[in-house]
Amino acid sequence: MTPVLSVRDLSVTFDTGEGPVQALHDISLDLAAGETVAVVGQSGSGKSTLASCVNRLLADNGRITAGAITLGEQDITRAPESTMTAIRGRRIGLVPQDPMTNLNPVMTVGAQITEALEVHGLASGQDARERAIDLLGQAGIDRPAARFRQYPHEFSGGMRQRVLIAIALACRPEVLLADEPTSALDVTVQRLVLDQMAELTAELGTGVLLITHDLALAAERADRVIVMHRGWVVESGDAATIIASPQHDYTERLLAAAPAMSDVKVIPTADDESAERPETLLEVSGAVRRYRIRGQREHLHAVDGIDLSIPKGRTVAIVGESGSGKSTAARLALRLERADAGTIRYRGTDLASLRGKDLLAYRRAIQPVFQNPYASLDPRYTIGQVIDEPLRVHRIGDAASRRKAVADLLDRVDLPAAYAHRRPHELSGGQRQRVAIARALALDPELVVMDEAVSALDVLVQEQILELMVDLQRDRGLSYLFISHDLAVVHLVAHHVYVMKAGKIVEHGDPDTVFRSPQHPYTQQLVAAVPRPHEQAS
Known part of the structure; x- marks a missing residue:
């Protein structure tokens, strides 16, 4: 029987400034x-x-040098x-990795799906619209008829990825x-x-x-x-x-x-279990954040009356499905957005009251590391300039002392000092994420907010980043707000976990207890869905 796709002895070379680099060697499948x-x-x-x-x-500098694709x-x-x-x-349908760069920001998501159908002559007009709405529903988008009229920026990252999947499946490819x-x-x-x-x-x-x-x-x-x-x-x-x-x-x-749910936790623990409870750095009480839905009267409650606290020197995780409100909670903690109700206090001070120098001091004390290291590093800057930028913004040190600080920070995240002269596109994804962590550490923060900061990394690089997180917490007493959909990773590094669904916290506690004996049906559903390759093999 003829395969639908055959690759034979495929070799690929890229032309670079340092000469040709062979990227694939005799691949067959x-x-x-x-x-x-x-x-x-x-x-x-x-x-x-x-x-x-x-x-x-x-890419333009790549070429197939041998082999065949049928x-x-x-x-x-x-x-x-x-x-x-x-x-x-x-x-041939394609589901790419990064939804932010693969969806047109000025077209509604519905128009982008119908376009795929119309370009290939499979449907048009009302028929294309109905098929697009059906595809959105099949890809897991709630209220697909309403979402059809929205733009990519009105979707969460996971929802945007589901739109890409709907587009890829639209033409039913071979x-x-x-x-x-x-x-x-x-x-x-x-x-x-x-x-x-x-x-x-x-x-x-x-x-x-x-x-x-x-x-x-x-x-x-x-x-x-x-x-x-x-x-x-x-x-x-x-x-x-x-x-x-x-x-x-x-x-x-x-x-x-x-990482597996059965792995031994790697977080640092107190030497003396009778030691006093650590002070609370950040406390969220009854926080609410609402968004207006395009074309509708009602508001979406992205965060709906949540309570949580982050102690000094601890890792607190928020888990939940895409659109549950995890990233919105992170933006509220960073004061990138303001709560519509409730309070968020840092060392007892309401974030809503911060102005001028007090707000600048808060920006210095709490730093973010975002999911996508491609998008969060300025491609025009060298790595040294990326890490140096927060020091310049906060007017810390002179040029010489900042150069030394950059070298020290690169060393702290296990990158060579020579990388200071490279640009982001010259580094791998894992290396870029290390740079993002180095930048976050530049101002010696007390709290680092990591929003899906390891989800796009392969397991070997992810393991290195998690070890780096734990080492920094042990050595510097860092606190983390760790936003993730990966329960196995959260089990490894978190002291406390909050489970979010539809803007609400439905369960929280020690990860061992929450994941091994989940009480809420939604948490049970999350735990049941975790892939377990080692169990399958046994």
Whole structure:
């Protein structure tokens, strides 16, 4: 039987200022109709380059130097752009990783889905609208008819990712390239979306090439797994077999680094359990944040009367599905937004009362690390300038002392001092996130707000970042507000966890207790949805 996609002996080279760099070495794979093949590996392993080759969207400085790519019986290795334009979207669907840069900010999400249908002549007018609304619902968007008229900035990150999935599925393609499709999604929505993908595969015989750094996800969802490292395939085979008995040491490292709910916690604990309770740095009481929904009279309560506290030297986590209010709570804590009701106090002072120098002092004491290191670093700045910027803004030290501070901060996050002269695009995703942490530490804050700061990182880099967080907490007494949809990671690093749903806190407590004996049905649903590759292999 002819595979829907065949890659044979594929090699790719990129031309750089330092000469040609080979990114892929003799890659071969077959994807059958209705089959899901997962390609796993850390950042820089060549996973996304492989996906770009299949869709013929390599960067301008990249070229296929050997091998062939066949779609059905059609060789598309060097097909003209006009041919590929007709194939992309119609025969090969793509779910890219970053929803912020892949949705048009000036078009409604509904218009972007109907556009995909209309461009390929599959539907138009009212029929396209109805199909688009149906696709939004299938992708897990609540009230799809109302959401159809909204713009991407009115959606949460996870909801934007679901829109991309709806667009990719609109034309019912033969091959679906899913490049880290659920890295921004909580486990319950991830399951819903992937279940929907599985239904499409079963109904239409669509082959799914799943590009992911999440080995747990690959083990749960893929028929076969291909492990890539530095552009080479180092291991491939049946998913259950690879998880149960990895043959390559790199695969063993990936498995060992993947956090599991059963892992031993890594957070620092007090030496003396009888020691006094730490003081409270930040206290949120009855906080409410409402947003007006376009075209409707009612307001959306993104945060609806929540209470939480963050003690000094502790990690407090908020978990919940996309749109639950986690990131809004983080923005309120950072005073990037103001609460419509309730109070937020820092060391007893109401944030709403802060002005001038007092507000500037608060900005210095609490620092953010956001999810996307691509978007949070200015591409025009060198790494040294990125880290130096908060010192300049707060007029700390002279040029010489700031240069030394930058070197010290780079060392603290385990990056070479020479990186100060590089720009963000010259670093990997994990390195960029280390830079973001270094920038957050520049002002010696008491509290760092980490909003999905490790969700887009592969497990090996994620492990390094989490270890760095714990070391800094142990050495400097840092407090963290850790926003995440990854329950296994939260279990590892958090002292206390709050579970949010629809703007409300439905359960909170010690992570061991909350995750092992969840009381609320929603928490039970979250815990049940966590992939467990090690259990599957046993």
